[in-house]
Amino acid sequence: MxxxxxxxxxxxxxxxxxxxxxxxxxxxxxxxxxxxxxxxxxxxxxxxxxxxxxxxxxxxxxxxSKEQDFALNWYPLIGESEHDTGIIAINVKNEFGMYCSLFFITTNRILLSEVDAAMGREEDKLYTEYAERLKKIGEPLENLNSERFFSDFNKALEKHPEEEQQFMLKEEEIKNSFFSNNTTHIDKIELNLISSEDLKKFSNVKPDLYNSILNENSEISFDRIAKELTESELSKLSKSINTEIIQKRLDSTETHTFSWSLGIGVYGEYRNVSIFNRKGNYGSLRSSFTQTAVLGTSMFNRLMNYL
CATH class of the missing domain: 1.10.260.40 (lambda repressor-like DNA-binding domains)
Known part of the structure; x- marks a missing residue:
């Protein structure tokens, strides 16, 4: 070593x-x-x-490690909205052997300010429409301009799964329309380690894709990458992902941040590392460690609603 x-x-x-x-x-x-x-x-x-x-x-x-080689496989899931989401399989080969870590990768894009404001107005109309529908079935909601509106609205919507599903689909339609018909810029690329529990859920929703992932990659590991990869190696990985996947899909060379949620490290800490790309130069922007893991389950659950 x-x-x-x-x-x-x-x-x-x-x-x-x-x-x-x-x-x-x-x-x-x-x-x-x-x-x-x-x-x-x-x-x-x-x-x-x-x-x-x-x-x-x-x-x-x-x-x-003396050597650390990487091979990437990309599996698209959702596109066209502000979140282009997929699964990236990172195959790692080093002196200890080979393994594969899976990440949900989300490309967060932003609109020009005036276009974003127009999209916000359309979303407000949708919220107003569904607030009226919820009121009719007995949910007490205040005006859209109220400070508590969005908090109360989300709580009320969760009580009615069918209404919630319809609302989320319509909200996504609005976003897809604006993001596919207007110029966007990449804001941040998020990579969240897929846990064994997430992968099991995913296998029930997308069994064919699940089998392809297993057949086309090394044995899946859920804990090695957080313990073995250095920040310099994450910088190299970020650059490879940008070159091999992001630029090819989105024709993008803009400055953006790669935000890695890696899972549990050597000491039981949860590793989060941000890699900043400025004109092709990749360096660590911020590395944080928390005592307990706070996994991105809300993002995963939201994703499952669209698959």
Whole structure:
């Protein structure tokens, strides 16, 4: 395993003496590790985790695989609206073997301000229409301009599945119409790791596509990518996705952010990494770690309503 400690210390302007004080580890231990190209075989996992905690990095930032090759497969699901959604299969090959991680990928596009305002007016008409329908079946709703309207409206709509389904389809029709007939710009590309539970649900909705995904890719892993990929590798992956998928589908070269929700990392943290693309230069914009996973289930459930 390759050792990135010296590079990380240089980037963070931290000396061996300072790291020793923070971690409580001996200078000799840290100096030996710092001067090693690869992680010494006798290095204790506790040493590595102490260093990672002190430097606020994940262990996959400290340790790198000798080789990491990627192959991408794209499976479109929904297009034409502000959210072009699909599944991307990322096949990874490294010194530990091969695996595949699946992500829901959503390309968020935005309209020019005057066109967006026109779409908003059409959506307001739809909300007004369905608010009247809900009132007629006994749901007390205030005026559209009320601060509580949208909160109360959504709660009321959830009580009536048929009305909710019709409303969502009409709302999507409005968005599809505006986004397919007007100039758009890419705002953000979101990639959310597909959990085993999500994949099981998806198999019931799209069994043929589910079987194609299984047959055309390596064995599916739901937890390795968050533990093994570094931010520099995510930058390379983002660039490949932009070149091989986004530009080919949307003819786009605009600046945008790749927002990765990777799942559970080495310490049980939930890894979120944003990669910023400015004129073909990809770099990490923000990396965050939360103690508990907050998965994008609402996005998944909304997606299932349209499949």
């Amino acid at each position: 390759l050792n990135n400690l010296s590079k990380i210390l240089a980037q963070k302007s931290v000396s061996i003496t300072e790291l020793s004080k923070i971690t409580g580890l001996g200078r000799t231990t840290l100096s030996t590790l710092n001067n090693s190209v690869e992680i010494p075989e006798k290095t204790k996992i506790g040493t590595l985790t102490a260093i990672c905690t002190a430097l606020n990095i994940s262990i996959n930032e400290l340790i790198a």
